[in-house]
Amino acid sequence: MNELRYNPLLGTWVMVATQRQNRPHMDEDRCPFCPSSGNIKNYEILKYDNDFPALMPNPPEIKKIKSKLYKNEKSYGKCEVILYSPDHKANLYELSINHIQKIIELWINRCKELSKNKKNKYIFVFENKGEEVGVTMLHPHGQIYAYPFVPLKLKIELDNAEKFHKKNKKCIICQMNEEEIKSGNRIIYENKSFIAYLPYFTDYPYGIFIVSKKHRPYLSDLDEFEKNDFADVLKVIEGSFDKIFNRSFPFMMCVHQCPVNTDEYKNFKKYYHLHIEFYTPLRAKDKIKYYASSESGAWAAANVALVEDKTNEFISSKLKYLASYDIEKFKEQFIYHFNKIHNKKNETTSIYKAPARINIIGEHIDYNGGYVLPVAIDLGCYTAIKKRKDNKIILSDINKKEIIILKINKKNRFNNKVIWSNYPAGVLNEFYKMGLKLKNGFDVLFFSDIPIGSGLSSSAAFTVSFAYALNSLNGFNLNKKEIALLCKQAENNFVGVKCGIMDQFASSLSERNYAILLNCNNLDYEKIPFELGDYKIVVIDSNKKRQLFESKYNERLKECKIALKLLNKKIKAKDLCSITPIEFEKNKNLIKDKIILKRAKHAIYENERVKKAVLALKNKDLIKLGRLLNQSQLSLKENYEVTGFELDTLYEISIKQKGCIGSRMTGAGFGGCTINLVHKDFIYDFKKNVLYEYKKRVGLYPDFYLCKAEQGVEKI
Numbered sequence: 001m002n003e004l005r006y007n008p009l010l011g012t013w014v015m016v017a018t019q020r021q022n023r024p025h026m027d028e029d030r031c032p033f034c035p036s037s038g039n040i041k042n043y044e045i046l047k048y049d050n051d052f053p054a055l056m057p058n059p060p061e062i063k064k065i066k067s068k069l070y071k072n073e074k075s076y077g078k079c080e081v082i083l084y085s086p087d088h089k090a091n092l093y094e095l096s097i098n099h100i101q102k103i104i105e106l107w108i109n110r111c112k113e114l115s116k117n118k119k120n121k122y123i124f125v126f127e128n129k130g131e132e133v134g135v136t137m138l139h140p141h142g143q144i145y146a147y148p149f150v151p152l153k154l155k156i157e158l159d160n161a162e163k164f165h166k167k168n169k170k171c172i173i174c175q176m177n178e179e180e181i182k183s184g185n186r187i188i189y190e191n192k193s194f195i196a197y198l199p200y201f202t203d204y205p206y207g208i209f210i211v212s213k214k215h216r217p218y219l220s221d222l223d224e225f226e227k228n229d230f231a232d233v234l235k236v237i238e239g240s241f242d243k244i245f246n247r248s249f250p251f252m253m254c255v256h257q258c259p260v261n262t263d264e265y266k267n268f269k270k271y272y273h274l275h276i277e278f279y280t281p282l283r284a285k286d287k288i289k290y291y292a293s294s295e296s297g298a299w300a301a302a303n304v305a306l307v308e309d310k311t312n313e314f315i316s317s318k319l320k321y322l323a324s325y326d327i328e329k330f331k332e333q334f335i336y337h338f339n340k341i342h343n344k345k346n347e348t349t350s351i352y353k354a355p356a357r358i359n360i361i362g363e364h365i366d367y368n369g370g371y372v373l374p375v376a377i378d379l380g381c382y383t384a385i386k387k388r389k390d391n392k393i394i395l396s397d398i399n400k401k402e403i404i405i406l407k408i409n410k411k412n413r414f415n416n417k418v419i420w421s422n423y424p425a426g427v428l429n430e431f432y433k434m435g436l437k438l439k440n441g442f443d444v445l446f447f448s449d450i451p452i453g454s455g456l457s458s459s460a461a462f463t464v465s466f467a468y469a470l471n472s473l474n475g476f477n478l479n480k481k482e483i484a485l486l487c488k489q490a491e492n493n494f495v496g497v498k499c500g501i502m503d504q505f506a507s508s509l510s511e512r513n514y515a516i517l518l519n520c521n522n523l524d525y526e527k528i529p530f531e532l533g534d535y536k537i538v539v540i541d542s543n544k545k546r547q548l549f550e551s552k553y554n555e556r557l558k559e560c561k562i563a564l565k566l567l568n569k570k571i572k573a574k575d576l577c578s579i580t581p582i583e584f585e586k587n588k589n590l591i592k593d594k595i596i597l598k599r600a601k602h603a604i605y606e607n608e609r610v611k612k613a614v615l616a617l618k619n620k621d622l623i624k625l626g627r628l629l630n631q632s633q634l635s636l637k638e639n640y641e642v643t644g645f646e647l648d649t650l651y652e653i654s655i656k657q658k659g660c661i662g663s664r665m666t667g668a669g670f671g672g673c674t675i676n677l678v679h680k681d682f683i684y685d686f687k688k689n690v691l692y693e694y695k696k697r698v699g700l701y702p703d704f705y706l707c708k709a710e711q712g713v714e715k716i
């Protein structure tokens with residue numbers, strides 16, 4: 001059954017299309033839009049006529065209803081699918097600007113073609129993304145509907161635009177742009193031709209608009225330069241969406257342009273213009289904002305968030321996306337925000353990055369004289385810094401509201417209200433203590449894409465990036481080892497965090513494609529080539545925030561001391577990790593307490609595993625490395641008891657997956673992250689399956705980070 005039925009209460013049409021109920025749920029293994037299915041020839045971008053259209057150029061005959069009130073019509077129109085890429089797993093923002101521009105060109109061509117049919121009154125380009133908005137086909141695609149009427153929402157917008165124009169002689173969309181630029185605090189991104197903002201009135205927490213800066217009534221009015229800019233803004237905004245919650249972000253993308261072939265409106269090209277509206281049904285990572293009674297039944301929207309607050313979150317997501325996809329553009333945008341916050345005009349500014357780290361193996365033995373094997377990863381903390389003429393230090397952070405003002409060459413006091421500011425303040429104090437005096441003040445903007453409280457050492461990256469920036473700006477000539485030590489002091493003395501040296505050391509001294517074998521006692525270290533061939537490190541954040549961490553940490557410290565004292569009745573060892581497994585097995589009867597025995601066993605064998613892991617890396621024996629990771633995990637669970645339900649479950653799920661040859665928690669435990677050695681061909685399925693299983697069993701939504709061995713702190 002296919003027909004249009006008129007809703008006399010709203011004065012618009014409903015498309016009745018009963019065969020749509022039978023749409024199959026697409027099996028991912030046999031996607032009809034993958035060229036490999038044999039269903040479709042190879043393509044770059046493709047227009048495909050919808051198999052189950054609600055509207056069609058040759059609609060079936062209908063039986064006209066006889067009524068005073070009701071009426072029906074044939075389903076004239078067209079429903080098309082636009083396939084963005086032959087790659088089933090691609091996201092639009094992963095495609096090149098050139099490729100996206102071709103998609104836009106296809107949209108334009110289709111709009112032109114469909115407008116030729118005088119029965120079509122409105123051409124609607126849109127994309128539904130994600131299962132939350134009912135998408136059954138995961139292959140990247142958008143759609144085009146040609147309606148034989150102007151849909152109601154567009155009609156309302158056009159009516160209001162007409163009214164506004166009558167009164168003000170101005171296009172309502174042009175006016176909206178002006179007001180958003182003037183207020184400035186809802187703008188997410190702009191290039192020469194487009195501006196993206198969360199409009200003042202938007203009814204979704206992330207309901208962003210992308211608007212043409214020039215008055216362009218139709219998509220087809222865009223010139224070559226504007227098409228390129230349109231591709232750019234789409235790429236940046238869609239990329240940012242997926243960084244908001246670190247998951248594929250569902251949305252409805254709706255292109256609003258002028259109607260066609262209609263005499264309902266006169267002069268509409270003067271008062272209405274092209275813009276893209278996003279409808280985003282998530283309000284939290286796994287919480288849907290429903291279009292419920294008030295919204296659906298009364299059209300009275302309630303936005304649960306203040307757009308001005310969401311703007312910062314969105315900007316942060318934008319920088320996260322750019323930092324991972326396009327570092328040059330990241331720099332440009334980071335400086336743009338630096339200039340905006342510090343009231344500068346187009347000035348160049350230096351940017352420094354200090355990375356997060358994972359520890360490959362050697363857990364909980366840094367305080368037992370053992371070795372650790374950290375690797376710096378792609379996530380990091382960025383510091384943009386520029387000298388001032390006066391003696392003020394002005395600190396700002398993309399993710400924070402507060403601006404902190406300090407003075408140079410003065411000892412800072414602990415700030416109870418703005419905790420984050422104590423990290424840079426602590427660093428400044430350490431420079432001051434060393435007698436390294438500053439000549440000028442400076443402006444700073446921080447940005448970090450390292451999740452906090454996940455054990456990836458976000459705080460070490462924070463202090464190291466700032467200390468290194470300060471050192472470079474003022475020509476203090478501290479080396480990277482001295483920077484690491486200074487930052488450890490800042491955290492220990494000022495912020496009041498008990499931490500070892502590993503984090504600062506890794507963030508400062510790491511080198512691309514190398515792990516660092518570090519002796520935590522004397523800071524001797526060796527660079528170990530970190531080459532994984534076809535394997536990749538997948539970091540999974542359990543999203544269980546670390547708890548009880550400090551008390552348990554102190555407890556383990558004490559237990560290890562007792563173990564050492566007992567073993568030293570026969571052995572004279574400086575620390576637990578100086579004892580070999582053979583010595584331990586010979587003398588373990590000295591320890592009667594089973595728990596103390598287990599703690600000692602972990603420390604001594606874990607240190608041995610670090611040495612074996614180094615050998616495995618040198619021999620490129622990844623299977624062996626994977627096995628050592630698993631052994632470490634099991635020892636941390638059984639002997640050291642620092643894993644917990646979430647990390648244990650994550651391990652159990654991960655290690656069962658095809659292509660995963662090793663997995664273990666990294667960091668102090670009791671929540672935080674695991675690292676996983678996964679073959680590159682299986683990463684997509686690995687992530688999908690672990691996500692599904694972990695969510696089901698634990699109820700938390702894990703985050704995934706694909707990592708390679710990165711450079712320590714550097715100017716970028």
Ligand SMILES: [Zn+2]
Nearest residue numbers: 031034088139
């Ligand atoms: Zn496909």
Ligand SMILES: [Zn+2]
Nearest residue numbers: 171174215273
């Ligand atoms: Zn306009």
Ligand SMILES: [Zn+2]
Nearest residue numbers: 157256275277
């Ligand atoms: Zn609109």
